[in-house]
Amino acid sequence: MSERKIRVLIAKPGLDGHDRGAKVIARALRDAGMEVIYTGLRQTPEMVAEAALQEDVDVVGLSILSGAHMGLVPRVVDLLRANGQANVLVFVGGIIPDDDIPELLQAGVKRVYGPGTSTTQVVEDIRKDIPALPA
Amino acid sequence: MELVDAVLAGERLALARLLTQVENGTPLGRRAQDTLFPRTGKGHLIGITGAPGSGKSSLVNQVARLFRRPPAASGAQPRKVAIVAVDPSSPFTGGALLGDRVRMRDLAGDPGIFIRSMAARGALGGLARASAAVVQVFDAAGYEIILIETVGAGQNEVDIAGLAHTTLVVDTPGMGDDIQAIKAGILEIADILVINKADRPGVENTERSLRAMLELGHPKIQPQGKDAASQPGWTPPVLSTIATTGSGVEEVYQAINRHGDYLRQSGEWQKRDRVRLQVELEALLQETLVARWRSRVPAETYQALLDEVIQRRISPLNAMSELMHFDVNYVKGVHQE
Numbered sequence: 001m002s003e004r005k006i007r008v009l010i011a012k013p014g015l016d017g018h019d020r021g022a023k024v025i026a027r028a029l030r031d032a033g034m035e036v037i038y039t040g041l042r043q044t045p046e047m048v049a050e051a052a053l054q055e056d057v058d059v060v061g062l063s064i065l066s067g068a069h070m071g072l073v074p075r076v077v078d079l080l081r082a083n084g085q086a087n088v089l090v091f092v093g094g095i096i097p098d099d100d101i102p103e104l105l106q107a108g109v110k111r112v113y114g115p116g117t118s119t120t121q122v123v124e125d126i127r128k129d130i131p132a133l134p135a
Numbered sequence: 136m137e138l139v140d141a142v143l144a145g146e147r148l149a150l151a152r153l154l155t156q157v158e159n160g161t162p163l164g165r166r167a168q169d170t171l172f173p174r175t176g177k178g179h180l181i182g183i184t185g186a187p188g189s190g191k192s193s194l195v196n197q198v199a200r201l202f203r204r205p206p207a208a209s210g211a212q213p214r215k216v217a218i219v220a221v222d223p224s225s226p227f228t229g230g231a232l233l234g235d236r237v238r239m240r241d242l243a244g245d246p247g248i249f250i251r252s253m254a255a256r257g258a259l260g261g262l263a264r265a266s267a268a269v270v271q272v273f274d275a276a277g278y279e280i281i282l283i284e285t286v287g288a289g290q291n292e293v294d295i296a297g298l299a300h301t302t303l304v305v306d307t308p309g310m311g312d313d314i315q316a317i318k319a320g321i322l323e324i325a326d327i328l329v330i331n332k333a334d335r336p337g338v339e340n341t342e343r344s345l346r347a348m349l350e351l352g353h354p355k356i357q358p359q360g361k362d363a364a365s366q367p368g369w370t371p372p373v374l375s376t377i378a379t380t381g382s383g384v385e386e387v388y389q390a391i392n393r394h395g396d397y398l399r400q401s402g403e404w405q406k407r408d409r410v411r412l413q414v415e416l417e418a419l420l421q422e423t424l425v426a427r428w429r430s431r432v433p434a435e436t437y438q439a440l441l442d443e444v445i446q447r448r449i450s451p452l453n454a455m456s457e458l459m460h461f462d463v464n465y466v467k468g469v470h471q472e
Contacts, residue, residue: 004159005229005254030230035254040237047243051236054250056151084148 006034006130011048012041013076016066021093025061028119029126045072049079051111052088058130061122064094074107081108089129093117141165142276143174145268147249150276154251157272158265171275177219178274178281179395182295184261184321185305190331192220192238192306193378194387195282199242201388202280205414211392216248216279219269221262223286224254231255235284247392251279260287264422267298287458288321296324297414300407301394303387306345306461322348325371325419327390333375333383345373369397398409431461 010026012019021043026036037055039047052060060080062073073092080088092104093113101112111125141149156164169446181198183191195218220235228246231254242248253263262285263269273281285295296302304325322328322345330341349371372390376383398404440454449457 007155026232030225030232031228033225033228033230033233035224035233037233037236037252040234040240043240044243047240051250053148053151055252056155123314 004019006105006126007057008061009037009039009048009052009055009057011039011043011051011063012063012072012086013043013048013072014064014066014068015042016064017041018065019030019063021065022061022063025063025093025122028123029061032123034126035052045075045079048076049083049085052080052085053083057088058095059089059091059126062090062092062094064092064096067095069094069096069104070099070100073104073109077108078103079080089126091122091125136163136167136170137168138163142167142171145277147246149248150249150272150292151251152267155274157268160264160265164268168271171272174275174285175271176274178270178278179283179301180270180274180283180299182283182285182302183305183389184285184288184292184295184297184302184324185329185331186289186307186310189287189305189307189310190376190378191284191287191305192235194303194329194331194376194384195220195235195284196239196241197376197381197384198391199239199248199280199282199322199376200389201385203242203245203247205388206385209389209392213247214279215277216280216282217270217273217276218242218248218250218282218284219253219266219273219285220284221253221255221266224256226257229256249273255286258294258312260293261288262294262298262326265417267411269417270298293321295322297411300398300404301391302329303391305329305333306341308335308341310341315450326369326394327387328371330373330375331378334377338375341379342373342375351374355381369394369401369403428462432458433461436461 008029010022012022026038029036037051037057048060060076062076065073069092077090080086087095090108090112091111091113094108096112096114104112113122130134138149138153142153153167157168183195185191199216199218199356202214202216205213220236222231222233223248224231233252233254235252236250239250242250251269253269255263258264266283270281270283278349283295283299285292302324304321306328308330328345330338354386374386374390376387378384437458441455442450443449444454
C-alpha cells in the first residue's frame with residue numbers, strides 16, 4: 001500500500017518575470033509521473049529553501065533568466081545544506097554563460113541546462129540521478 | 136522513535152520527512168501515526184473547498200495571515216498554522232502539478248506556518264487517502280489551526296466535511312442559478328459560505344440564491360434530537376470576499392472562530408470527532424480488506440475473468456462472485472445474491 005513518488009520543486013528565484021521555461025519543465029516532469037511543486041515568480045533563495053524543506057523534495061529545479069544566477073544559485077545550495085538537505089539534487093535552467101557552469105557545478109549544482117534542452121533529457125537525468133527509491 | 140521525538144521537539148525537517156513517510160504509508164510512517172495519535176484532537180481542522188479557480192488558495196493565504204497576526208481588537212493570540220493543500224494527480228501518468236503555494240507567498244519566512252502540498256493520488260473525494268493521516272501529524276506536532284484546501288471541487292467532492300470541524304465552501308458570482316444552489320452535494324456541507332471575487336458582477340444574485348437555499352432549510356441549521364429546541368443552532372453565514380486584496384476576509388476569520396466556539400459549546404465538536412474517526416476507520420478497513428484479498432488472487436485468474444467480462448460472456452457481477460472465492464471467509468451464497 002505504500003507509494004513513493006519523486007517530488008520536485010520548480011522555483012524561479014530572482015526578479016525576471018519569464019516563467020514559460022519553468023512551466024514547460026514542470027509540465028514535463030508531471031507527465032513523467034513526478035509530483036511537481038511550483039512556487040511561482042520572484043522567490044528569494046530563502047523562500048525556495050523553505051519550500052524545499054516543507055515539501056521534503058528530492059529535487060530542486062531553478063529557472064533563472066535574469067543573469068543573477070551566480071548570486072542566487074550558490075545561496076540556495078548553501079541554505080539547503082544549512083537546513084540538512086544536502087542530499088537534495090539541484091539543477092539550473094536558463095540563460096547561463098558557459099564560463100559560469102564550472103563554478104555552479106563546483107558550488108554543488110548537479111546539472112545546468114541551457115536553451116534548447118529537451119525535456120526528455122531532464123526527465124532522464126533526474127531518473128538517473130535519483131537512486132531507485134525505496135518504497 | 137527518533138523521528139517522532141524530533142517532530143515533537145519542533146524540528147521542521149523531521150516533520151517534513153515524517154509527513155512523507157506517512158503520506159507514502161511506509162512501516163515507519165505507520166508506527167509514527169500510532170505513537171502520535173494520542174496527542175491529536177487539539178487542532179481546529181478547517182476545510183476549504185469550492186470550484187477550481189474560485190480562489191481557495193488566495194483565501195487560505197489571507198485567513199492564515201489573520202491567524203498569525205490577529206486583529207488587535209479581537210485580543211486573540213497568534214496561532215500556529217499548518218496548511219495541507221491538495222491538488223489532483225494525473226489519471227494517466229500519476230504525476231501532479233501542485234501549484235497552491237503560488238498564492239501563498241505572503242506566508243513565507245514565518246516559522247509559525249508550515250505548508251504542505253499533497254497530490255490526490257487517485258482518490259476521488261477531493262482529498263488524498265493520506266490527508267487525514269497528514270493532518271493528524273500536524274495536530275500532534277502542536278499546530279492549532281490546520282487549514283485543509285481540497286482539490287478544485289465539483290458538486291460531489293464532499294469528503295472534506297468528514298475530516299474538518301469547520302467547512303468553508305467558496306463560490307463565485309456567475310456560477311449558476313438558484314437551482315444549482317438547491318441541488319444536493321457540496322453546498323450542504325458548508326458551515327460557512329464564502330462568495331469570493333465579490334468585485335465581479337452578479338454577486339447580489341449569488342448571495343440571494345445562497346440565502347434562499349439556507350431559508351429552505353440547511354442540514355446543519357437545526358439541532359437534532361429531543362432537546363433540539365433548547366440547543367443553540369448554527370446558521371451558515373454568507374460572506375463576500377475579495378481574497379486577492381483581503382477585503383472581507385476578517386469576517387471569514389471571525390466566523391471560523393465563532394463556529395469553533397459553537398462546536399465546543401454545543402457538544403458538536405465531539406460528535407464530529409466521532410464521525411470523523413469512524414470515517415477514517417472505515418476507509419482503512421476497506422483499503423486493508425481489498426489489499427488482503429488482492430494478495431490472494433492470482434493475477435492470471437483476475438485477468439482471465441476480466442477478459443470474459445470484456446467479451447460480454449459474463450457480467451461484472453458474475454466476475455465479482457467468482458473472485459470472492461479468494462476471500463478466506465468466503466461463504467458460498469453470501470456474496471452471490
